[in-house]
Amino acid sequence: MALTTNPTVWKILLVMLTLITIFFGVFFFFIDIFITFVIALCLIIITEKLMNNYKRHMHKYSLSKFMSKLVAFFLILFWVSAIVFLFANSIEELASSIANSNEANINSFYQNKIKPLIPNAIHNRFRSDAFIENSSKYLLSLLSTALSKISKLVLNGILIIPLMFYLYFRRKEEIKSRLDALVPLKYHQAYRRAMFGIAKQLHDFFAAKVIESVIIGAICCLGFFVAGVKGWLILGILAGIFNIIPYIGPIVGAIPPILVSLLDQPIVAFYVIITIFIAQLIDNLYLIPFMVSSKVKVDALFSIVLILVGSQLLGVLGMLLAIPIYLVYKIILTESYKELVRIENRKDS
Amino acid sequence: MKFKYKKECFQISIMVILYVLLGNARSIQPNPFIEGANIAVNMMVPVLAGILFGRGQGLLVGFFGTLLNALSPAGNMFEILAIIPHSIMGFSAGYFKEKFPTPILACSLIIGHILNLSLFTIFQLLPLATFLSFQFWLGIGYEILTGVIAIMIIKAIYNLATEKE
Numbered sequence: 142m143a144l145t146t147n148p149t150v151w152k153i154l155l156v157m158l159t160l161i162t163i164f165f166g167v168f169f170f171f172i173d174i175f176i177t178f179v180i181a182l183c184l185i186i187i188t189e190k191l192m193n194n195y196k197r198h199m200h201k202y203s204l205s206k207f208m209s210k211l212v213a214f215f216l217i218l219f220w221v222s223a224i225v226f227l228f229a230n231s232i233e234e235l236a237s238s239i240a241n242s243n244e245a246n247i248n249s250f251y252q253n254k255i256k257p258l259i260p261n262a263i264h265n266r267f268r269s270d271a272f273i274e275n276s277s278k279y280l281l282s283l284l285s286t287a288l289s290k291i292s293k294l295v296l297n298g299i300l301i302i303p304l305m306f307y308l309y310f311r312r313k314e315e316i317k318s319r320l321d322a323l324v325p326l327k328y329h330q331a332y333r334r335a336m337f338g339i340a341k342q343l344h345d346f347f348a349a350k351v352i353e354s355v356i357i358g359a360i361c362c363l364g365f366f367v368a369g370v371k372g373w374l375i376l377g378i379l380a381g382i383f384n385i386i387p388y389i390g391p392i393v394g395a396i397p398p399i400l401v402s403l404l405d406q407p408i409v410a411f412y413v414i415i416t417i418f419i420a421q422l423i424d425n426l427y428l429i430p431f432m433v434s435s436k437v438k439v440d441a442l443f444s445i446v447l448i449l450v451g452s453q454l455l456g457v458l459g460m461l462l463a464i465p466i467y468l469v470y471k472i473i474l475t476e477s478y479k480e481l482v483r484i485e486n487r488k489d490s
Numbered sequence: 491m492k493f494k495y496k497k498e499c500f501q502i503s504i505m506v507i508l509y510v511l512l513g514n515a516r517s518i519q520p521n522p523f524i525e526g527a528n529i530a531v532n533m534m535v536p537v538l539a540g541i542l543f544g545r546g547q548g549l550l551v552g553f554f555g556t557l558l559n560a561l562s563p564a565g566n567m568f569e570i571l572a573i574i575p576h577s578i579m580g581f582s583a584g585y586f587k588e589k590f591p592t593p594i595l596a597c598s599l600i601i602g603h604i605l606n607l608s609l610f611t612i613f614q615l616l617p618l619a620t621f622l623s624f625q626f627w628l629g630i631g632y633e634i635l636t637g638v639i640a641i642m643i644i645k646a647i648y649n650l651a652t653e654k655e
Contacts, residue, residue: 194649198591223639352650359647363508366531369516409516428651 150481157477161470169455176458177297181305183351186344188306227374235372236288238405291375331480338476346468353428354381357420361394364416368409370398380417384424386460387444391421393457501543502550509535509555514564523629532559534637534644536580537598541587541641542648548580568606571613575605596641599634 145151168175195216199209308316324332358381365373376398383394395417402409444464451463512532521527535555540548556576560569579602583595607630610616620626 190650191646355647356651359644366517367511367515373517 145482147485177301181302231372231374238371335476335480342472357381357384360420368412505539505551506555510559513559521629523625534641536576537583540580540583541595545581545584548584549577552576552580571609592645596638599637
């Protein structure tokens with residue numbers, strides 16, 4: 142289908158593009174809060190799915206509304222306590238593993254296992270002893286920084302996430318009607334159609350990626366638990382989150398558990414690699430073909446370019462968010478373009 | 491001639507491997523209430539097999555998983571005695587699969603623990619005085635609770651993975 146030559150449509154799209162870019166620009170300025178918003182969005186999607194499942198199951202037992210809510214309340218209390226308990230244990234384990242580790246672990250592993258395999262000529266040429274010492278110092282500081290960042294995110298999350306949940310589940314209709322009231326009456330139908338299309342596509346995309354991440358995270362948690370990685374829960378969940386980044390994500394997700402296991406017991410790093418390999422096998426053979434590919438359509442080369450641009454702008458966070466942000470732009474602008482063309486064609490006719 | 495139980499055999503094999511892996515896991519946590527005892531994470535696998543796939547799978551995973559684990563490096567006399575209790579535990583979880591919600595089905599762990607403790611006592615692996623200790627029952631309760639939570643989480647993730655739109 143040929144693109145429209147109507148200047149009004151392109152002017153409006155340009156304004157929308159600028160507004161979306163400003164929106165993301167502001168968010169990236171307050172990056173910690175933005176990450177919390179994204180996490181809250183993913184949690185809202187998971188919660189909505191669980192709520193719908195819960196309502197479907199409770200329907201079988203014919204409980205009164207009060208009893209259903211009471212059961213739901215106790216279930217939520219139970220699960221929040223369980224999650225806090227599990228996370229607290231995992232963070233403590235990870236933090237103590239990093240605190241107790243020192244360069245000696247990596248150095249001794251290198252001296253006993255790796256150095257005998259390297260010819261002396263190469264060892265002397267590249268001064269690998271000094272390299273290993275500097276690398277292990279850098280790795281330790283990187284891990285400590287990462288842990289403190291995670292703690293800061295958790296603090297932001299405690300403040301922002303409950304509010305977002307309240308706004309979404311209690312005030313959703315009110316917010317929608319207020320936005321509707323801003324749109325001129327003659328564009329109401331077109332606006333509703335566009336919003337419905339945008340919301341559905343964004344929801345489908347994020348839901349598919351969240352479910353994929355949850356499953357990969359669960360497989361990694363299980364594998365790391367069996368392998369004996371300290372802080373297996375946090376690291377498994379991180380591996381699941383990083384899996385969102387296509388092609389490079391699994392490698393990036395494997396780095397923290399490998400580093401932590403190198404600091405603790407280097408042989409465990411080998412088991413971590415096996416776990417990541419099995420998780421990726423399941424992801425590529427089952428999850429992507431049957432769950433994700435129908436909802437997410439991005440050209441492979443283009444997605445790699447996007448990830449590289451994202452990493453240039455914002456580092457690891459940019460890599461994580463490059464594809465979702467591109468899809469937000471694409472969906473909003475495509476749906477808006479379709480509706481604008483429809484409106485302009487109706488005006489002309 | 492086509493083998494008609496291919497899917498069931500695959501399910502049982504995966505769960506048996508999972509049982510043995512968890513039995514030999516390096517991250518096994520000690521039970522904070524019972525000195526010298528570890529949380530038997532692998533006990534939830536036969537229950538899971540029963541809940542997810544049915545009573546036959548629950549029974550066979552309980553039997554073969556425990557048997558193989560008993561022959562593995564993590565095996566001991568307790569594991570050998572646990573073969574029948576774990577089989578019964580897996581079978582009961584699968585038997586009531588369609589009748590009760592997951593948290594109730596996960597409480598099949600209680601059946602496994604009761605049968606285990608009975609056999610351990612009969613074969614004098616556990617002194618009778620152990621049962622008089624409140625800490626001991628607290629430890630058993632803690633293990634059951636951990637197992638129920640883990641089963642509920644895994645069931646939810648399994649539903650997510652296999653849900654058809």
